[in-house]
Amino acid sequence: MEIANYFVTTVSSLAGGFATALQPINVAMLLVGVILGLIIGVLPGLGGTSGVAILLPITVFIAHGSLPGSNATTAIILLAGIYWGALFGGVITSILFNIPGEPWAVVLLFDGFPLAKRLGRPGLALASSFVSSFVGALVATILFTFFALAIALQALQFGPAELFAVFVLSFATLIGLGAEAPIKSVAMLALGLLLAAVGFDTITGEQRLNFGQISLLAGISFVPVTIGLFGIGEILASAEEQGIGYVEKLSARLGLRDVAQAFRELRKRLVLVLSNSIFGFLFGVLPGHGATAASFLGYGLARQYSKNKENFGKGEISGIMGPQSAADSAGVASLVPMITLGIPGSPTSAVIMAGLFIWGLQPGPVLFVEHQDFVWGLIASIYLGHLLTFIICLLAVPLLAMIMRVPYAIITPFIVVISIIGSYSLNNSMLDVFITVAFGLIGYWLRKLKYPLAPLVVALVLGDSMERELRKALIAGGGNPLYFFSSWLATVVLALAVVLVLIPLARSLTRRRRPAVVTA
Amino acid sequence: MATAAAIVLIAAVAMFDSRAAFSPSAGTAPGDVGSRWYPFWTATLMGIAAIVVAYRAFTTPQAAEGIFAGRESIFSVLKLAVPMLLYATLIGGVGWKDDATDVTYTVIPPLGFYLATALYMGGFAWWLGRYKVWWVALIAVAFPFVIFAAFELGFRVSLPKSFLYDRGIAPF
Numbered sequence: 132m133e134i135a136n137y138f139v140t141t142v143s144s145l146a147g148g149f150a151t152a153l154q155p156i157n158v159a160m161l162l163v164g165v166i167l168g169l170i171i172g173v174l175p176g177l178g179g180t181s182g183v184a185i186l187l188p189i190t191v192f193i194a195h196g197s198l199p200g201s202n203a204t205t206a207i208i209l210l211a212g213i214y215w216g217a218l219f220g221g222v223i224t225s226i227l228f229n230i231p232g233e234p235w236a237v238v239l240l241f242d243g244f245p246l247a248k249r250l251g252r253p254g255l256a257l258a259s260s261f262v263s264s265f266v267g268a269l270v271a272t273i274l275f276t277f278f279a280l281a282i283a284l285q286a287l288q289f290g291p292a293e294l295f296a297v298f299v300l301s302f303a304t305l306i307g308l309g310a311e312a313p314i315k316s317v318a319m320l321a322l323g324l325l326l327a328a329v330g331f332d333t334i335t336g337e338q339r340l341n342f343g344q345i346s347l348l349a350g351i352s353f354v355p356v357t358i359g360l361f362g363i364g365e366i367l368a369s370a371e372e373q374g375i376g377y378v379e380k381l382s383a384r385l386g387l388r389d390v391a392q393a394f395r396e397l398r399k400r401l402v403l404v405l406s407n408s409i410f411g412f413l414f415g416v417l418p419g420h421g422a423t424a425a426s427f428l429g430y431g432l433a434r435q436y437s438k439n440k441e442n443f444g445k446g447e448i449s450g451i452m453g454p455q456s457a458a459d460s461a462g463v464a465s466l467v468p469m470i471t472l473g474i475p476g477s478p479t480s481a482v483i484m485a486g487l488f489i490w491g492l493q494p495g496p497v498l499f500v501e502h503q504d505f506v507w508g509l510i511a512s513i514y515l516g517h518l519l520t521f522i523i524c525l526l527a528v529p530l531l532a533m534i535m536r537v538p539y540a541i542i543t544p545f546i547v548v549i550s551i552i553g554s555y556s557l558n559n560s561m562l563d564v565f566i567t568v569a570f571g572l573i574g575y576w577l578r579k580l581k582y583p584l585a586p587l588v589v590a591l592v593l594g595d596s597m598e599r600e601l602r603k604a605l606i607a608g609g610g611n612p613l614y615f616f617s618s619w620l621a622t623v624v625l626a627l628a629v630v631l632v633l634i635p636l637a638r639s640l641t642r643r644r645r646p647a648v649v650t651a
Numbered sequence: 652m653a654t655a656a657a658i659v660l661i662a663a664v665a666m667f668d669s670r671a672a673f674s675p676s677a678g679t680a681p682g683d684v685g686s687r688w689y690p691f692w693t694a695t696l697m698g699i700a701a702i703v704v705a706y707r708a709f710t711t712p713q714a715a716e717g718i719f720a721g722r723e724s725i726f727s728v729l730k731l732a733v734p735m736l737l738y739a740t741l742i743g744g745v746g747w748k749d750d751a752t753d754v755t756y757t758v759i760p761p762l763g764f765y766l767a768t769a770l771y772m773g774g775f776a777w778w779l780g781r782y783k784v785w786w787v788a789l790i791a792v793a794f795p796f797v798i799f800a801a802f803e804l805g806f807r808v809s810l811p812k813s814f815l816y817d818r819g820i821a822p823f
Contacts, residue, residue: 189808197807314703318658321697325665325690332686339686340668363735370731371724540780541790544772547735551742552764552798556808561743568739572732580654598689610682 141280148507152208152515156200160193160209161512165520168216172236173224173531174542179217180479181361183210185549187354187486188557194490203490204508208516210483211466211509215268215516217479218422218462219524222260222455223531227253235422235458238430242443242450250446254389255396259451261524262393263404267456268517270408271415271463276510279499282471286496291604292615296624298597300631301474302590304417307631311583319577320586326351327594334602346562353485353591355554355563356570360584361478362550363571366543368578390525396448403449404456407432411457415464415476422458422465422477429457463513469494470506474593478585481592489557655705662698666691730779734771741767742811763813765795765823799823 151157171182190206198205221236226243243260247253289297306316329340330350341347397404410432411425433453434443443450465476466483473495475481487494498506524531554567574584608614616622669691672684719725744761748754762770773791776782782790802808815821 192808312704312707314700314707318655318697318700318704321693321700322658322661324693325661325697328690328693334683335686337686340665340690342668367728367731370727371719538780540776540778540782541772543731544734544775545794547731547738548768548772548794548798551739552802552808552810555764555810556802559809561811564739564742568736571735575728576654582654601689602683605684606680606682608682610684 137281138277141277144280144503144507145276145511147504148509148511149515151204151504151508152511154200156198157205157208157508157512158515160198160201160205161212161516162519164209164212165216165516165523168213168218169220169520169523169527169531170216171213172217172220172222174546178361178365179214179221180477180482181358181365181550182213182217183479183482184354184357185362185546185553186210186213187357187482187489188553190486191489191557194486203487203492203502204505206486206490207483207505207509208512210486211512212516212519214462214479214483215513215520218268218459219261219264219520220531222264223257223524223528226256226260235426235454235462237423238426238454238458239451241430242445242447245444246446246448246451252389252446254386255392255448256446256451257528258389258393258525259396259448260455261521262390262397263452263455264459265517265521266397266404267408267411267459268463268513270405270456271412271460272510272513272517274409274412275463275467275513279467279471279506279510282467283496283499286472287500289496289620290618291600291607292617292621293624295597295600295604295615296621296628297472297474298593298600300624300628301468301593302586303628303631305583305586305589307634311581313632313635315582316586319582319584320590323587323590324594324597326356326587327591328598333595333599346560351566351591352558352563354489354557355566356591357478357482357485357588358550358554359567359570359572360574360577360588362546362553363567364574364578364584366546366550367571367575370543397452400449400452403433403436404452407453407457408460411460412464414457415461416467417476422462425461426454426458429454432457459517466509466513470498470509471496473596475589478588481589485592652705652708655701655708658701659698659705662694662701665694666698669694734775738767738771741770744814760814761811763816763823764810765799766813766815768795768798795823 152161167186168179168182171179187210190209193201193209194203194206196202218235222239222243225236225239226247229240229244229248239260243256246256246259302320305320306313325340327350330348331337332339338348407429411422411429414425414428415422430450430453433449434440437443437447437449439447439449462477462479465480468474468476469480469484473484473493475484484494492498492502492505550567550571551564554563555561557563577584577587604614605612608617615625669687672687672691674685674687741759741762742764744757745759746755746757749756769791772794773787776790777784777787780786798810802810812823813821816823
C-alpha cells in the first residue's frame with residue numbers, strides 16, 4: 132500500500148472510529164470509566180490493573196447489550212477509560228499527600244510533592260503533571276493511529292513460527308528488562324504458563340493437570356486470579372504499608388493562573404516532553420513494561436539533559452513533566468501490541484485482552500479486518516478519553532482529593548466486596564471466589580518476596596495461544612525444530628529474544644567482576 | 652526459601668502428572684508433541700528456576716529484620732485477611748452432602764452475598780472504624796442495598812442468595 136493511500140485509509144478509518152466513539156452510550160461509558168479510573172487512581176490500595184480486573188466481568192453484560200445500544204466497543208471504551216483515568220489519578224495523591232496512588236506515580240514523589248509542599252505550589256505541580264500527561268498521551272495516540280494498521284497488516288502475514296517467536300520475545304523482555312531478579316521472573320512466567328495449561332488441551336482435547344477435578348476441566352479462569360493477585364493482593368500490601376490510620380493532607384484548588392503557568396513551563400520544555408513522549412511510546416510497546424518503567428526512564432532523561440540538575444528533588448518542574456509525559460505515552464503504547472499482535476504490553480492491557488477473549492473477539496491483526504468498528508472506535512476513544520480526563524482533572528482536583536478522606540474501615544471492605552462480586556459474576560461460581568481469595572494471599576506473599584507478578588499474569592493470558600502456535604509450528608514442520616528458523620523474521624525475533632535473556636546474565640557477571648577489581 | 656520449596660513441589664506434582672510426555676504415542680498428528688509435553692517442560696523450567704532462587708537465598712546473607720517490619724504490620728494484614736476469609740466462607744456456608752444417605756449436613760447455613768456483606772461491612776465499621784451503632788447499621792444496610800440495586804436490577808447479575816431466599820422468606 133502506498134504511503135498516501137495508507138494515510139487516507141488511516142484518516143478515514145479514524146473518522147469512522149470517532150463516529151462510533153461519539154455514540155451517546157459510548158461517550159457515557161467513557162465518562163463513567165474515566166471517573167472510576169480517577170477514583171481508583173487516587174485510592175492507594177487499588178491500582179489501574181485491579182480496577183480493570185474487578186470491573187471486567189461486568190463488561191460481559193455491557194458487551195452483550197445489557198445497556199441500550201451497548202456492544203463490545205462500549206465495553207472496551209469503559210475499560211480503557213478506567214485505565215486513562217488511573218494514569219492521571221495516581222499522580223494526585225503523590226503530589227498532595229506524598230503517597231503514590233499508582234506505581235508509575237512513585238517518581239512524582241521526588242519533585243511533585245516538594246513543589247507542592249516546600250515551595251507551596253500544589254496547583255502548579257498538579258497542572259504541570261496533567262498538561263505533560265496530556266501531551267504524552269496525545270503524542271502516543273497519534274503514533275498509535277498511524278502505526279497500528281501497518282503493524283497489523285504485517286502481522287497478518289505471520290505463520291505459527293513467527294507468532295511463536297513473537298511470544299518468546301514478549302516473555303524475553305519480561306525476563307531481560309524486568310526490575311526484579313530475572314530468575315524470579317522465569318519462575319513466575321513458568322507458573323503462569325503452567326496455570327494456563329490446566330484443563331482441556333486445545334489441540335487434542337485431552338484432560339491434563341486437573342487431578343480428576345471436574346471443576347478444573349475448563350481451566351483456571353484468568354479473571355479471578357487477576358482480581359486476587361492485583362485487587363486483594365494490593366489491598367493487603369497497602370494495609371501493611373499504611374496500617375490503619377489517616378494521612379497528612381494538603382489541599383489544592385487548580386486556578387487558571389496555575390494552568391496558564393503550566394502551559395508556559397511546557398513551552399520551555401517542549402523538546403523534553405516531546406522526546407520523552409516518543410521514548411515512552413517505544414518503551415511502552417515492549418511487552419510487560421508499560422508506564423512504571425517509562426516514568427523512571429523519563430525522570431532519568433529529564434535529569435540527564437537538564438541545565439538545573441541541582442534543582443532535581445527540590446520541586447523541579449522538569450522532574451514532573453519528564454516522567455509524566457513518558458508514563459502516559461507508555462500507558463497508551465502498551466495497547467499497541469495487544470491490539471495489533473495479540474500480545475499485551477502491560478498487566479493492565481493483559482486484563483483488557485482477557486476481556487476481548489471473554490466478549491468473543493480474537494485479539495491480534497485479524498481485529499483490523501473483521502472488527503474495524505471496534506478497533507477504530509477504541510483508538511478514537513483514546514483521544515476523547517484523554518481530553519475528558521484532562522478537563523475533569525483540571526476541574527475536580529479538590530473533589531478527587533476528598534476521596535482520600537473516605538475512612539479505611541469503609542473503603543477497604545468495600546473494595547473486597549467489589550472484588551468478590553467481580554470474581555463470582557463471570558461464571559456464577561463460588562470456586563472462583565475462593566480462587567480470588569487464595570490468589571490474593573499468594574499475590575501479597577509473592578509481592579513481599581519481590582517475585583514479579585507481571586510475567587505470571589501475561590503468561591496466564593498468553594499460555595494457551597503460545598502452546599497452540601508452538602505445536603502448530605511443529606506439526607507444520609513435521610516435528611523438525613529448524614522450522615522455527617524457517618523465515619528471516621522468526622530467526623531475527625528469536626535471536627533478539629536470546630539477547631534479551633542474556634542481558635541480565637551479562638549484568639550479573641559485570642556486577643560480580645566489579646568488586647573483584649576494587650579489592651584487587 | 653519456603654516459597655521456592657513450594658514452587659519446586661508444585662513443579663514436581665505437575666511433572667509427575669505430565670509424565671506421559673515421554674510416551675511414544677504422545678501426539679495425534681505427525682510432528683505433534685502431545686498434550687503433556689508443554690506442561691512437563693514448563694514445570695521443569697519452573698522447578699529449576701525455583702531451585703536457583705533457593706540456592707541464591709541460601710548463599711546470600713539475609714536481612715536481619717525478616718520479611719515483616721514488626722508485629723504491628725502482621726496484625727494489620729491479619730485484620731484484613733481473616734475477616735475476608737470468613738466473609739467468603741459465610742457467603743456459601745459450610746456443610747457437606749453424604750452421597751450414601753443423600754443427607755445434607757449444615758454447619759453454617761449459606762448467608763448469601765447480601766447478608767454476608769451486611770455482616771462484613773457492618774462488622775468492619777464497628778470493629779476497626781469504632782462507629783456508633785446507628786452508623787454501623789446504616790453502613791450494613793445501605794451498601795448491600797445499593798449493590799442489590801446496581802447489580803441485580805441494573806446489570807441483572809444474580810449474586811448468591813441466602814437460606815432465607817431458598818425458604819421463600821426474603822428476596823436475598
